[in-house]
Amino acid sequence: MGLETIFGKSWATSKMEYVINWARKFSFFDYPFVTACCGMEFMSTFASTYDIARFGAEFPRFSPRQADVLFVVGTVNQKLAPVLRMTYEQMVEPKWVLSFGACATSGGFYDNYAVVDGIDKIIPVDVYIPGCPPRPKAVLDALIKLQEHVQREKLIK
Amino acid sequence: MKIMELAGIIKEKFEKSILSSSVFYDNETIVIRKEDVFDVIKFLKDEQSFDFLMDVTAVDYKGYPDRNDETRFEIVYNLFSYKNNKRLIIKTLVDEKDLTVNSITSLYHSADWHEREVYDMFGIKFINHPNLKRILMYDEFVGHPLRKDYPFKKRQPRINLRDVGKNEEEE
Amino acid sequence: MSLENNITKLEDGRLVLNMGPSHPAMHGIVRIILTVEGERVVNSEVEIGYLHRGFEKTCENSNYNQIIPYTDRLNYVSPFINEVGFVMAVEKMMGVELPERAKYIRVIMSEISRMTDHLTCIAANAMELGAFTPYFYLINARELLYQSGDMASGGRVTPNYFRIGGTSFDLTPDFIEFTKNALKKVDSYLSDTRKLLERNRIFYDRLKDTGKITREDAVSYGFTGPLIRSVGIDYDVRKYSPYLVYDRFDFEIPVADGGDNYARFLVRMEEINQSRKIIEQALLQLPDGPIDVDDYSVRLPQKDEVYGSIEGLISHFKLTFEGPKTPKGEIYFAVEGANGELGYYIVSDGTHKPWRVKVRPPCFPVTGALPRLINGGYIADIVATFGQINMIGGELER
Structure with missing residues (x-):
């Protein structure tokens, strides 16, 4: 029972929260922070074979101020760490972070003096993608996971 | 031209400068005195047409079996002659007490970055280098990572890193 | 600063x-x-230095087999060539002579890598200059080659395919058919791209006469690969000191004059063609036979040997825990990478771990010359030049 019964099929009722989250999850504007090898699979994912446009996230904004998903693609070392934090801080809310590949997630197999072992030591992360580098299908899977995550979010925290 | 001939030519020109010469896995190597690095390479470039400087690197021999620590570092210049299709490795020994060697930036443009990398990774200073500063590491970094006494996993973060163990909402 | x-x-x-x-x-x-x-x-x-990952220090702390995956990630656009360079340097130290089939497999995979590298370079360059369609064409072409590499090695970008003394496993039965078809499709994508780019007014104007360098400067900066060939010097390691079986194929080294970005673009386009020719010849000539040396001190034994004989078991154990052992000494060995001469300088102290590994990355001297290439030009030319020098962070900063 709802307004549909009174006004016919030209109406739909929903929760405000649901609609806003629904709109957000299908219109990600992502900022690719591409550093290393994973960038190659990132390119593949964005090209026509795998076609990330099907999920509404095909349009990279190359300014963090216009983006709402930060893709951290590849290894982040100590020299780059301040740059990544600065990029993250420039993004406006709401924002999500996707850690692309083993290096961004945990430093990967670069356990040495130069590399930060996981970008979650620098910024908070929402979705981790395993793989070195992850295959495009894994990236799409992670994107769907992120969409589910966004759909579950509360507007008022 | 065989390695012995080339070594002979250099020997004629620069007395006492050649310490040894050898061929190892097709790599012809000549070890020269540190003082003569610039002159010998200039001679090789101008008169033996070694026009490419492919690489400059260093090796830290601290703790290498059967080798004394006095000549701890070796600098390796990798020359290539396009005309003669010939490769030559020039090496020189650098003492830990005096970590300087003449720069060859005025001979080859490519030496600029290669020497900066050697300085960054090993702390060997190049005299007359126009812009000798760190290239791969950041300025705050203390020490030279490729030296054998630098610990493999000693990190020097530039910014304060988050403590991931804690739950954020509880903070 | x-x-x-x-x-x-x-x-x-x-x-x-x-x-x-x-x-x-x-x-x-x-x-x-x-x-x-x-x-x-x-x-x-x-x-530079924002992707310094401590490769060389890591090598000093790993045994020779463990280093192979790290070499994949040096030039991640052409991983097979990196592996070939490293394993061949170590093999030369150990005095290992490969069987024919393994050599051919290495050539085929190297050339596939060279094609992916050039395709990526041109695709990214075109995209950054505003031509988006060639990006899709070329990335689709690259995708086919990735699938072909995936079929052989099980990895798309970082395959970890070659081993010291051979190859991890043989080519799959349908690899040859698939690769032949893929090459045909790549060719058609490439000819489409040619039509879109080569005589495109905008693309031509942005590449022609930008990022120019003279022959003398290019030599002095230590350029190799497509960049030295774009100033008219035909230096190519495959011709000048042939390794593997490169001397058996009929291919040419494309050379261009001008030393500007457009010359580099033309050289790269033609090199893709030449690589395709090499692969086609190699697939025809591909001999049957073993893919590994029959020497347990170098190469892991087959699984039935491990479980069936004590020698196999012991050598499997030794190779897994300690890795192969090289004699004391040092070596410089170079292969032709996609960007130029890719050299490995390895110093061994006679143990299972190298004393020092130095990579001579082809794009290091090139990036060092970047100020020379962009000074005096417009800001917009930086994009074109930077795209054409094809800087790869992994091998530049290691």
């Missing part, structure tokens, strides 16, 4: 601009500090 000094020059109308490290128009993380006068670049300084 001389940033402060440059700011004081602002009085004469100059500006100091910062480009990077994470810049939209550049597909790598490199920082360029520009001094500009209007739209002209007066001076520039390149700062």
Whole structure:
């Protein structure tokens, strides 16, 4: 029972929260922070074979101020760490972070003096993608996971 | 031209400068005195047409079996002659007490970055280098990572890193 | 950084601009500090090191087999060539002679890598200059080659396929058929791209006469690969000191004059063609036979040997825990990478771990010459030049 019964099929009722989250999850504007090898699979994912446009996230904004998903693609070392934090801080809310590949997630197999072992030591992360580098299908899977995550979010925290 | 001939030519020109010469896995190597690095390479470039400087690197021999620590570092210049299709490795020994060697930036443009990398990774200073500063590491970094006494996993973060163990909402 | 000094020059109308490290128009993380006068670049300084991952130190702490996956990630656009360079350097130290089939497999995979590298370079370059369609064409072509590499090795970008003394496993039965078809499709994608780019007014104008360098400077900067061939020097390791079986194939080294970005683009396009020719010949000539040396001190034994014989078990144990052992000494060995001469300088102290590994990355001297290439041009030319020098962070900073 709802307004549909009174006004016919030209109406739909929903929760405000649901609609806003629904709109957000299908219109990600992502900022690719591409550093290393994973960038190659990132390119593949964005090209026509795998076609990330099907999920509404095909349009990279190359300014963090216009983006709402930060893709951290590849290894982040100590020299780059301040740059990544600065990029993250420039993004406006709401924002999500996707850690692309083993290096961004945990430093990967670069356990040495130069590399930060996981970008979650620098910024908070929402979705981790395993793989070195992850295959495009894994990236799409992670994107769907992120969409589910966004759909579950509360507007008022 | 065989390695012995080339070594002979250099020997004629620069007395006492050649310490040894050898061929190892097709790599012809000549070890020269540190003082003569610039002159010998200039001679090789101008008169033996070694026009490419492919690489400059260093090796830290601290703790290498059967080798004394006095000549701890070796600098390796990798020359290539396009005309003669010939490769030559020039090496020189650098003492830990005096970590300087003449720069060859005025001979080859490519030496600029290669020497900066050697300085960054090993702390060997190049005299007359126009812009000798760190290239791969950041300025705050203390020490030279490729030296054998630098610990493999000693990190020097530039910014304060988050403590991931804690739950954020509880903070 | 001389940033402060440059700011004081602002009085004469100059500006100091910062480009990077994470810049939209550049597909790598490199920082360029520009001094500009209007739209002209007066001076520039390149700062690298944002992808320094400690490869060389890691090598000193790993045994020879463990290093192979790390070499994949040096030039991640052409991983097979990196592996070939490293394993061949070690094999030369150990005095291992490969069987024929393994040599052919290495050639085929190397050339597939060279094609993916050039395709990626041109695709990214075209995209950054505003031509989006060629990007899709070329990435689709690259995708086919990735699938072909995937079929053989089980990995798309970082295959970890070659071993010291051979290959991890043989080519799959349908690899040859698939690769032949893929090459045909790549060719058609490539000819479409040619039509779109080669005589495209915008693309031509942005590449022609930008990023120019003279022959003498290119030599002095130590350029190799497509960049040295674009100034008219036909230096190619495959011809000048042939390794594997490159001397058995009929292929040419494309050379262009001009030393500008357009010449580099033409050289790269033609090299893709030549690589395709090499692969086609190699697939025809591919002999049957073993893919590994029959020497348990080098190469892991087959599984039935491990479970069936004590020698196999012991050598499996030794190779897994200690790795192969090289004699004391040092070696410099170079292969032709996609960007130029890729050399490995390895010093061994006679144990299972190398004493020192130094990679001679082809794009290191090239990036060192970047100020020379962009000074005097427009800011917009930086994008074109940076795309064409094909800087790969992994091998540049290791």
